[in-house]
Amino acid sequence: MTKRQVRTAILVVTAILPVALLISALIATIIIKGPASVSTTGPYVLFIAAGCALALGIRHGSASRRSLTTGLLRSGGQTLPAIPMLLCIAMISTTWMLCGVVPAIICYGLEILNPSHFLPVSCIVCAVVSILTGSSWSTIATIGVAFMSIGSVLGFSPGWVAGAIISGAYFGDKLSPLSDTTVLASSCCGVDLFRHIRYLLITSLPAFGIALAVFGIANIGWSAEQSAQTSEIIQGLHARFNISAATLAIPAITLLLIAFRVPTLATLLCGAVMGTAGIFIFQPEIAAEVTAQGTIPTTAASTASLLWGGATPHTGNAILDELVATRGITGMLPTIFLVICAMLFGAAMIGTGFLGTITRSLTRRLNKRLPAVAATVGSGLFLNACTSDQYLSIIIGGNMYRNLYRRLGMESRLLSRTLEDSVSVTSVIIPWNSCGVTQSMVLGIPALTFIPYCVFNYVSPIMSLLVAWSGFKIKEAAGSIYNSAGRRMAS
Secondary structure, three states, X not given: OOHHHHHHHHHHHHHHHHHHHHHHHHHHHHHHHOHXXXXXXXHHHHHHHHHHHHHHHHHHOOOOHHHXXXXXXXHHHHHOOHHHHHHHHHHHHHHHHHOOHHHHHHHHHHHHOXXXXXXXXXXHHHHHHHHHHOOHHHHHHHHHHHHHHHHHHXXXXXXXXXXXXXXXXXXXXXXXXXXXXXXXXHHXXXXXXXXXXXXXXXXXXXXXXXXXXXXXXHHHOOOHHHHOOHHXXXXXXXXXXOOOHHHHHHHHHHHHHHHOOOOHHHHHHHHHHHHHHHHHHHOHHHHHXXXXXXXXXXXXXXXXXXXXXXXXXXXXXXXXXXXXXXXXXXXXXHHHHHHHHHHHHHHHHHHOOHHHHHHHHHXXXXXXXXXXXXXXXXXHHHHHHHHOOHHHHHHXXXXXXXXXXXXOOEOHHHHHHHHHXXXXXXXXXXXXXXXXXXXXXXXXXXXXXXXXXXXXXXXXXXXXXXXXXXXXXXXXOOOOOEOOOOOEOOO
């Protein structure tokens, strides 16, 4: 090896060290303390890994004040906007429970839904809502939370229910022209939006079909004996809440705002405000407990305290008490801390140039279609782990591989589709990614509890590789040095 090759190899190894430290420390944490410990220990592991990247960057001379500032701005610009949305989601989950929205959906769902098809129906409903709204986060935070509660009452495993919800929501998000990640993936690769969506169908429909089949098979194990407590839960909810179809106007208006493409933060804030007002309109007894006295100052202070710390309407049934318990904003604070630490790790990897070093080493020797697509898929997972943000991962991935795909004679829509298959849908299966920690908090279970059951999110990148291997519907683009099989074309 030449001196230059040795220096390059040392640089690549140095760049990988912070990632290796992060992954090994998280694995050790899971083995020692269990999957639930990731949410509490993860922020400190990310912070230490960021410090390691910074120290190595300074030692290597690749970290300057300017580069670190650029890394922080790029990472923070994509991650920090999620924090106010997380706060709004926390307020929605609290107020929608106490105003009777979620209890009403639970009651109607238990009375209408056929338990023998619960998992696939949950997946399909979340997919439809996500297509119409263009937001997997909003779908999971509204319809998904209700399905989690219904599934809990019916005796389904929380992991299976969450996996069905997330699979449906992310399938719909991918295929919706209202989705920000879909628009971002198509635009950063220079592909028409609807052309991009039509091309996504080739990999997404088979992946979704496999997911539905898996959830249907898993549903077979459900026993009718598990519904023995269903009537008791329904009676308990009716006894504690004023169950009324009028409460469903709140989620209906929220979904309407999303459909009309009102900004996500404004929509979630409106949902929280309507939920707060709904407590006083639909649940006067609970409102009286919250405020204790009728004066306006006390009411305002008590409402603020409710939004901050949540409340648990006692029903006399331990299972039902756990079902309707709320944690308010305080329950979201650990998630926000994890998002901030993930942002710092992404900023350190970008600012030190380590992320660029690793990605360049991955693309240098690629000259065939399947290896190029496989590298894009692998990079998508890697970027989701390093940047902890799907938006930043899509942008970086598009910039990394645009010239490579052009050089190999592959269409830009192949790159945009592969980015969606490997970044958008896998972000939620990275426990410390902003998507993974958010859905863990929203659904109320550790990320590692639902990650094994997100069938669609696993099958999508595999399907992308299979289609690339087969060459189905993959055309060569003009103006390249190589054709899609990697052979140099005559000039």
